[in-house]
Amino acid sequence: MKYFFKNIGYFLKEVGTILRLNPLSNLLSLVSTSLMFFILAMMIAGWWISNDVVEVIQGEAEINFYYHEDLQDEEIEELVNRVMTVDGVETALLINADEAYNRMVDILGKDAEVLKHFDDNPFNSFVEVKIDIHEIDAVISTLESIPEIENIRDNREILIRLREMGGLIKRIGLLVVVAVGVATLVAIAHIIRQGVYNNKEEINTLRLLGAPEGFIAMPFILEGLLLNLAGGLLAAVMTSFALMALYSQIQGPLPFIPMPPINGLIKGLVLMLILFSGTLGIAGSFLGLINSSKKGKIKVIKAMEQKK
Amino acid sequence: MIEAKNVFLRYPDGTEALKNINLRISPGNILYITGASGSGKTSLLKLFMGIEAPTKGTLNILGESISQCSSKDIQKIRTMMGPIFQDFRLIKGRTALENVLMGMRFLRFSTRSMEEMAHDALARVGLNHKVNSMVENLSWGESQRVAIARAVVRKPSLILADEPTGNLDKENAVKMLELLSSFSSDETAIIITTHATHLIEDFLDCRHIVMEAGNLMEKGWVEGV
Numbered sequence: 001m002k003y004f005f006k007n008i009g010y011f012l013k014e015v016g017t018i019l020r021l022n023p024l025s026n027l028l029s030l031v032s033t034s035l036m037f038f039i040l041a042m043m044i045a046g047w048w049i050s051n052d053v054v055e056v057i058q059g060e061a062e063i064n065f066y067y068h069e070d071l072q073d074e075e076i077e078e079l080v081n082r083v084m085t086v087d088g089v090e091t092a093l094l095i096n097a098d099e100a101y102n103r104m105v106d107i108l109g110k111d112a113e114v115l116k117h118f119d120d121n122p123f124n125s126f127v128e129v130k131i132d133i134h135e136i137d138a139v140i141s142t143l144e145s146i147p148e149i150e151n152i153r154d155n156r157e158i159l160i161r162l163r164e165m166g167g168l169i170k171r172i173g174l175l176v177v178v179a180v181g182v183a184t185l186v187a188i189a190h191i192i193r194q195g196v197y198n199n200k201e202e203i204n205t206l207r208l209l210g211a212p213e214g215f216i217a218m219p220f221i222l223e224g225l226l227l228n229l230a231g232g233l234l235a236a237v238m239t240s241f242a243l244m245a246l247y248s249q250i251q252g253p254l255p256f257i258p259m260p261p262i263n264g265l266i267k268g269l270v271l272m273l274i275l276f277s278g279t280l281g282i283a284g285s286f287l288g289l290i291n292s293s294k295k296g297k298i299k300v301i302k303a304m305e306q307k308k
Numbered sequence: 309m310i311e312a313k314n315v316f317l318r319y320p321d322g323t324e325a326l327k328n329i330n331l332r333i334s335p336g337n338i339l340y341i342t343g344a345s346g347s348g349k350t351s352l353l354k355l356f357m358g359i360e361a362p363t364k365g366t367l368n369i370l371g372e373s374i375s376q377c378s379s380k381d382i383q384k385i386r387t388m389m390g391p392i393f394q395d396f397r398l399i400k401g402r403t404a405l406e407n408v409l410m411g412m413r414f415l416r417f418s419t420r421s422m423e424e425m426a427h428d429a430l431a432r433v434g435l436n437h438k439v440n441s442m443v444e445n446l447s448w449g450e451s452q453r454v455a456i457a458r459a460v461v462r463k464p465s466l467i468l469a470d471e472p473t474g475n476l477d478k479e480n481a482v483k484m485l486e487l488l489s490s491f492s493s494d495e496t497a498i499i500i501t502t503h504a505t506h507l508i509e510d511f512l513d514c515r516h517i518v519m520e521a522g523n524l525m526e527k528g529w530v531e532g533v
């Protein structure tokens with residue numbers, strides 16, 4: 001470390017020389033790492049979004065029930081109050097027929113014209129019950145046992161489907177993280193080994209002049225770090241564009257999907273990409289150096305062994 | 309500074325390059341090693357630089373016993389040496405100055421004094437006008453002098469020059485040996501291998517050993533004629 005800051009300019013210049021000695025394979029490794037990081041980031045974005053969406057929808061988990069039409073107002077009120085005391089129920093709200101009609105008008109928008117074909121309001125009053133998603137089964141079976149309740153509607157299927165999808169994305173995501181990690185590590189290790197090979201004359205001369213191994217290795221570690229960081233940054237740019245395009249595709253026609261705010265998402269992904277690519281870059285460089293220094297050290301070891 | 313006792317060196321292919329070498333080199337010595345091609349001159353220098361380790365015997369260099377020390381110790385010994393390789397080992401694509409600096413960056417010099425010393429060393433070998441030239445554009449003799457500047461700039465305790473007169477005519481060979489001797493001091497020993505036995509006789513105050521098929525023969529001190 002003592003010679004690191006003194007020589008940082010020299011090390012960076014050396015990195016430049018190493019890169020220039022083999023521009024094509026360095027460029028290719030940059031392209032492939034940035035693509036890998038892009039896939040990784042998109043995977044994580046998908047995971048993040050689906051998690052968020054599931055969470056929001058779960059938070060809004062609700063079931064509706066219809067009661068027997070012959071119930072009196074007091075009986076309805078009593079029923080609603082009774083439902084509110086059920087474990088897992090957060091709120092229960094009576095939606096009368098007029099409100100139900102107005103809601104449908106809102107949802108249909110321009111197409112609300114069709115409702116004019118009815119002479120009467122075709123909708124019934126119902127009770128909207130917000131519940132804790134984890135209690136959904138218990139709540140439904142309790143409600144089913146109440147005789148005044150005629151009919152229950154729930155969105156259990158959608159929720160379960162969403163949760164499954166979230167789990168699947170998570171598993172695939174984990175796989176992609178591992179695969180990208182390993183692939184990047186191997187790619188960087190390989191490029192570093194190539195750099196060491198191309199510079200073996202210089203490395204040998206430095207060794208003969210008594211340069212410490214850390215000093216000799218530093219430009220290669222920096223090379224791996226910078227190459228990977230550049231790949232990570234390129235991926236960050238691609239990811240940002242891709243997400244902005246995705247959001248404009250989804251939010252226009254499907255405004256009710258509760259997507260997480262794009263700024264936070266992009267910021268988080270960029271930070272993750274930088275950390276991930278930097279760490280992998282250094283790790284890959286070490287791997288490449290260990291791999292190529294084995295050959296260099298064999299000579300010394302042999303010389304030592306012979307004495308015995 | 310260097311002490312070899314009954315040192316043998318056998319290469320993996322079975323070549324007995326050095327046989328029973330006994331040698332003591334003290335600070336201030338200028339030592340010439342001559343001998344036929346293949347007699348073991350370079351092999352001896354390789355031992356001193358820790359490139360090869362003796363297969364038998366004890367070798368002590370700059371306070372470290374080569375048979376017992378770690379690669380870290382060898383690295384440390386090397387920082388106290390100024391090697392001038394037969395093929396110079398300059399780094400292409402770099403200037404003369406950068407080549408001189410490459411042996412100093414990991415030592416305890418400040419950036420400013422490093423640059424100053426490198427310029428001085430290049431001036432000392434007569435290359436102040438080539439400081440910023442790429443080494444691949446330098447002539448053979450100029451390259452050799454860059455290699456010398458790189459070796460001496462670190463103020464080493466031991467300067468090792470392998471065949472510095474190889475490609476030179478008599479006049480330039482003498483100049484080269486004079487240049488190298490000019491770096492000697494009470495703290496610095498210089499070891500030079502050469503084929504030019506006849507030239508050494510012109511030098512006062514130097515030590516001369518002859519290698520013959522891996523054996524070392526001390527010729528004693530050469531007195532100038």
Ligand SMILES: Nc1ncnc2c1ncn2[C@@H]1O[C@H](COP(=O)(O)OP(=O)(O)OP(=O)(O)O)[C@@H](O)[C@H]1O
Nearest residue numbers: 319320321323325344345346347348349350351352
């Ligand atoms: N790495 C090696 N492996 C096997 N044999 C070697 C090796 N290096 C040198 N030799 C042999 O050791 C002997 C001494 O070689 P060395 O290079 O020390 O000779 P030299 O005196 O420097 O010769 P020259 O004057 O030609 O440079 C030679 O027979 C050579 O072939």
Ligand SMILES: [Mg+2]
Nearest residue numbers: 349350470471
């Ligand atoms: Mg030789």
